[in-house]
Amino acid sequence: MHYTPITLEVAFLVREERLGRRSLAQRAGLSEMTVRLELERLQNKGLIATDRRGVTLSALGGERFSPLLTHIKQVAEPSLHSLTQDTVIQAALLSCPTARPPWWYRDLVIREGGSALILIRYRPEGWCFSHNEEKVSDQNSHDERVIEDAFPLRREGDLLLIVSAPERESAGLGLWRVITEILSETP
DSSP states (O other): OOOOOOHHHHHHHHSOOBBBHHHHHHHTTTOOHHHHHHHHHHHTTOEEEEEETTEEEEEEHHHHHHHTTTEEEEEEEEEEEOOSSSSSSEEEEEEOOOOOOOHHHHHHHHTTTTOOOEEEETTTTEEEEEOOOOOOHHHHHHHHHHHHOOOOTOOOOOOOEEEEEHHHHHHHHHHHHHHHHHHOOOO
């Protein structure tokens, strides 16, 4: 089944924590109207459960989203210095391979209003840029320490997506567009 980036982000956010619509919109960096429409769509398909306390995945939603969400280890907004190319940074740690070259995913970020995408992979020698295998610490030791602190659940082979954008909404849309594409390629 194919999911939109907004659908996948909403599922990720409500999989373990019941959230109200306003809190969900704030965490996702989306308008309440966008979140409300997405929640209506998911509820009509039986993928979420709602009550006065908020929204969570239904049993069917958990079953449908679990194979994808298990690959998303963590999403954060790290305070990077030299690896940033714009005002807002959002990053996600994934436990799956990529099927396409980094520039292909970067183009997805640009189409969503983002400025840049950096892909780095965790190797035995530390974090390495996916396009040339250069160690991040060779050029960006401060940012590597920030990444180490922000993403403690890393394991060898994990992929870190770092999206830069002028505002939070386009950073989130770009990040989740790439996550959705990578997960759609995962067997």
